[in-house]
Amino acid sequence: MTTASPKTRKATAAANGRPKEIVNDFSMTVATKNGSGSQTSNVTLLRAMFRMGIPVSGKNLFPSNIQGLPTWYTIRASKDGYTARRETHEVVVAMNGDTFVDDFRKVVPGGAFYYADDLKFAMDRKDIAIYPVPAKKLAKESGAPAALRDYVANMAYVGVVAQMMDIDMDKIRAALDFHFSGREKPIALNMGVIEAAAQFARETLTKNDPYVVRPMNKTGGLIMADGNTAAALGAIYGGVQFLSWYPITPASSLAEGVSAYISDLRDDPAKPEERTYAIVQAEDELAAAGMAVGAGWGGLRAMTSTSGPGISLMTEFTGLAYYAEVPIVIWDVQRMGPSTGLPTRTSQGDISMVHSLGHGDTENIILLPGSATECFEFGWKAFDIAERLQTPVFVLSDLDLGMNQWMTKPFEYPDVEMDRGKVLWEKDLDKWVHDKPWGRYLDVDKDGITYRTLPGNKHPRSAYFARGTGHDEYGRYTERGDDWERNMARLAKKFKTAVKFLPKPEVKRAKDAKVGILSFGSTDAAILEGRDRLLQGRRPLKTNYLRLRAIPFSREVRKFIEDNKYVYVVEMNRDGQLHQLLTVAYPDLAKKLISVAKNDGLPLSARFVDESIRGEEK
Amino acid sequence: MTETNGTTTAKGLNTVGLAKNDYRGAATTLCAGCGHNSIANQVIAMAYELNIVPEDMIKFSGIGCSSKSPTYFLSRSFGFNSLHGRMPSVATGALFADHTLKGLAVSGDGDTTNIGMGQFKHIMRRNVPMVYIIENNGVYGLTKGQFSATAEHGLKLKSQGVNEFMPVDVVMEALASHATFIARSFAGDAHQVKELIKAALSHNGIAVLDIISPCVTFNNEDDARHSYGWAKEHQEPLHDFTFVPMEEEITAEYQPGDTTTVTMHDGSKIVLKKTSRDYDPTDRYAAMRMVQETSEQNMLLTGLIYVETQRESLRDIYKLPKTHGLNRFTAKDLRPSKASIKKVNDMMF
Ligand SMILES: Cc1ncc(C[n+]2csc(CCOP(=O)(O)OP(=O)(O)O)c2C)c(N)n1
Numbered sequence A: 001m002t003t004a005s006p007k008t009r010k011a012t013a014a015a016n017g018r019p020k021e022i023v024n025d026f027s028m029t030v031a032t033k034n035g036s037g038s039q040t041s042n043v044t045l046l047r048a049m050f051r052m053g054i055p056v057s058g059k060n061l062f063p064s065n066i067q068g069l070p071t072w073y074t075i076r077a078s079k080d081g082y083t084a085r086r087e088t089h090e091v092v093v094a095m096n097g098d099t100f101v102d103d104f105r106k107v108v109p110g111g112a113f114y115y116a117d118d119l120k121f122a123m124d125r126k127d128i129a130i131y132p133v134p135a136k137k138l139a140k141e142s143g144a145p146a147a148l149r150d151y152v153a154n155m156a157y158v159g160v161v162a163q164m165m166d167i168d169m170d171k172i173r174a175a176l177d178f179h180f181s182g183r184e185k186p187i188a189l190n191m192g193v194i195e196a197a198a199q200f201a202r203e204t205l206t207k208n209d210p211y212v213v214r215p216m217n218k219t220g221g222l223i224m225a226d227g228n229t230a231a232a233l234g235a236i237y238g239g240v241q242f243l244s245w246y247p248i249t250p251a252s253s254l255a256e257g258v259s260a261y262i263s264d265l266r267d268d269p270a271k272p273e274e275r276t277y278a279i280v281q282a283e284d285e286l287a288a289a290g291m292a293v294g295a296g297w298g299g300l301r302a303m304t305s306t307s308g309p310g311i312s313l314m315t316e317f318t319g320l321a322y323y324a325e326v327p328i329v330i331w332d333v334q335r336m337g338p339s340t341g342l343p344t345r346t347s348q349g350d351i352s353m354v355h356s357l358g359h360g361d362t363e364n365i366i367l368l369p370g371s372a373t374e375c376f377e378f379g380w381k382a383f384d385i386a387e388r389l390q391t392p393v394f395v396l397s398d399l400d401l402g403m404n405q406w407m408t409k410p411f412e413y414p415d416v417e418m419d420r421g422k423v424l425w426e427k428d429l430d431k432w433v434h435d436k437p438w439g440r441y442l443d444v445d446k447d448g449i450t451y452r453t454l455p456g457n458k459h460p461r462s463a464y465f466a467r468g469t470g471h472d473e474y475g476r477y478t479e480r481g482d483d484w485e486r487n488m489a490r491l492a493k494k495f496k497t498a499v500k501f502l503p504k505p506e507v508k509r510a511k512d513a514k515v516g517i518l519s520f521g522s523t524d525a526a527i528l529e530g531r532d533r534l535l536q537g538r539r540p541l542k543t544n545y546l547r548l549r550a551i552p553f554s555r556e557v558r559k560f561i562e563d564n565k566y567v568y569v570v571e572m573n574r575d576g577q578l579h580q581l582l583t584v585a586y587p588d589l590a591k592k593l594i595s596v597a598k599n600d601g602l603p604l605s606a607r608f609v610d611e612s613i614r615g616e617e618k
Numbered sequence B: 001m002t003e004t005n006g007t008t009t010a011k012g013l014n015t016v017g018l019a020k021n022d023y024r025g026a027a028t029t030l031c032a033g034c035g036h037n038s039i040a041n042q043v044i045a046m047a048y049e050l051n052i053v054p055e056d057m058i059k060f061s062g063i064g065c066s067s068k069s070p071t072y073f074l075s076r077s078f079g080f081n082s083l084h085g086r087m088p089s090v091a092t093g094a095l096f097a098d099h100t101l102k103g104l105a106v107s108g109d110g111d112t113t114n115i116g117m118g119q120f121k122h123i124m125r126r127n128v129p130m131v132y133i134i135e136n137n138g139v140y141g142l143t144k145g146q147f148s149a150t151a152e153h154g155l156k157l158k159s160q161g162v163n164e165f166m167p168v169d170v171v172m173e174a175l176a177s178h179a180t181f182i183a184r185s186f187a188g189d190a191h192q193v194k195e196l197i198k199a200a201l202s203h204n205g206i207a208v209l210d211i212i213s214p215c216v217t218f219n220n221e222d223d224a225r226h227s228y229g230w231a232k233e234h235q236e237p238l239h240d241f242t243f244v245p246m247e248e249e250i251t252a253e254y255q256p257g258d259t260t261t262v263t264m265h266d267g268s269k270i271v272l273k274k275t276s277r278d279y280d281p282t283d284r285y286a287a288m289r290m291v292q293e294t295s296e297q298n299m300l301l302t303g304l305i306y307v308e309t310q311r312e313s314l315r316d317i318y319k320l321p322k323t324h325g326l327n328r329f330t331a332k333d334l335r336p337s338k339a340s341i342k343k344v345n346d347m348m349f
């Protein structure tokens, strides 16, 4: 089955005096109840459009609840390739009576409103097109078993929307085929409902709004992925050997991703009884961090993944790891804090905390991925950095990046050999040539990074008693002030050395631009689009852009600030935390830094970037 | 009691060529007479007598006077003096790094039953193969004598007043949490302590040793449950306990019906010679009843209270390499092939 050809459609549209088509440029929001099984329908629409070559992104706005509360899934299609959240809703699909009235109001004038026709509400707008979806009826007629009926009812809007917006049925089938891994029975059941719904639409509805999709060729060579899955796969390619974690939204799918994929990628079929890794669901985040510290100290590539509340609990352990110099990787998929906060809303509010997490003089390495592909890349790189520097490496993602569907570059195989850092095994100790005997915290290379031995080393001089208490170069307990200061000075030196092992910022310059935008993480999409918006209008503004990828800051950051008249620091938190860190790092440049911060729990929009910067420019 | 161990040469070297001194650590900084020192000495003696290569052992502790003591033994073994109450998680992680090592952990009553109760419960539940010694003195030694959760109801301490709360019984907690080797002892009974640690080390699973280890500085009045005086007066050994390492044979003669023999995972044996009562250390219900009853009767019941040799340990549950620790894997074992990346990208959409 195919949809009506666009040509005939256009002709009828013109004859009806219908508005001019708006092609591949809209946000479609599907309003449902969570737990109602609408995810398959939403990703099917998303994937079908992606397969049609149209740039898309999919964002799920969901409650902290298992069943019955409102959920909105937004698919943005953008011929220009923009993937940020768009604040307007051009197409709305209303499947939830509880939010019906609001959802109805939400549609932009001239937009389209699809609704489940068993929901009876007054629909008193003349400025939008309104289409019924006989979801219940079609589900009933589909022959689906009663238990699956609500679920397949969601397929009805897929069919109606596809018909009315010209989404290719073959691509819808391809999406279902992928989703159900080729299993014919569920594909046929769902496809049956979709086709019946499309037929209903074709026979009874008249297109009355401008929003349509047309095939393009802008997604070739790209994949769709969420950041958590990407991070999990990256960790597997990084040779993760130990993962301990405690469930928390929005981080759980990262650890679950490792569990789901690791066996396939890492088990040796010749040795089914021998694994190269272990995964433990710990009793809490304290234990998750503690196990990772034990494993990292023992020489495993160890990681844990969590969100803000978990980071708070891990604090004592990350301080221990900083001071005892234990490599571990900690993914913080940020959600809105403080406290339990908004568990299902996105934020970049942990950066200050993580930067100096721990009591006393502590400093941490932070990696800041800005795309799903970069989640993969930092997934493996974080281990190299942690083992090279013998310290915790935090990777700050967020709910938007971690859990939503992004169009992204394919994952690339690591381009460098694994770096296991300065580790001495038996034969290395035999060959130790320095003037002093080996000591765990002896800085023989003068770069602040010392040599470590690992438990299981059978050399009689290999062992030491690791501790979070004061220690000298040989790991012996000491309370002497000079020992303490010498060790802390070395740690500071280590963090100077660190910068050269960290990813450099990504800088985009515009010719003749005098002001800069500095940002990190998932805001990238909104900033790229925001910069284009700033070029439009009566007073166009050219901007340079630095996307930070790691802390401590590298020389490029100072240079970027110096090169611009002033720099907008854009981030998703209340206090402008990165702005504060930059101000402290570069007090002489502080006057050039302007904070642009937003924290309403939603992914940043280009409109916000555009308007807040324009507002400042006035 | 029969000495079955301690094969030594004339020069005092054991069969792996080490002298007792090779098992020592730094000089102790604990108070003279502290129970923890006696236990440290028994760890040294036990390792020497069992002919252990120190590099084959790994030590763990939390924070407290007790947790300092691994500094004072086995300086040739790796160790981690971790955080207050969090030793179990660190030990679990480290033993994943090399599960072929023999783990020996020292904690205090505060470290384990106050701040660390959660991790204590979970390491038992997971049956992590390791010896877990609780040096139990009823107080926080290192922070100067506050009550811990094992302090008995009504305990009066000069600086603290009267303890109004019911105590936690380490052994009952261990029984409730399915620990697979549970014993109680008293630092003043050096021989029993040593033999129990030997047996515990041969166990494939968590071995919890609740050792009454008096704090001579803050809680050693004769009427206090964790004092030398009280423990000496009220100790009631369940049995006469002998550990026979796997390479040795049982040489002593026993009357039939007088002894129970438990064969451990590695083939070594524990011979339990009956004292005053019949007791089967493999019966969990009987153990619970016995611990409860003797506690009500003001007895310090010591010896092997419970053992279960057949349950899988964490090491068995996770399919760990047969011959070496996970930490011996190198890049070529850990990174999937270059060809696999295409498959991964195809798995996305
Ligand atoms: C998080 C934290 N809180 C408090 C302390 C202070 N502290 C150190 S040791 C200790 C109690 C130790 O008691 P116990 O485990 O019974 O050991 P003991 O000294 O009696 O052998 C406390 C509260 C600490 N080190 N860390």
Ligand code: SF4
Residues within 6 Å of the ligand: B029, B030, B031, B033, B034, B035, B036, B065, B066, B137, B141, B142, B214, B215, B216, B217, B218
């Ligand atoms: S204070 Fe008590 S527990 Fe601490 S060393 Fe002294 S006697 Fe031992």
Ligand SMILES: [Mg+2]
Residues within 6 Å of the ligand: B064, B108, B109, B110, B135, B136, B137, B138, B139, B140, B141, B148
């Ligand atoms: Mg104590």
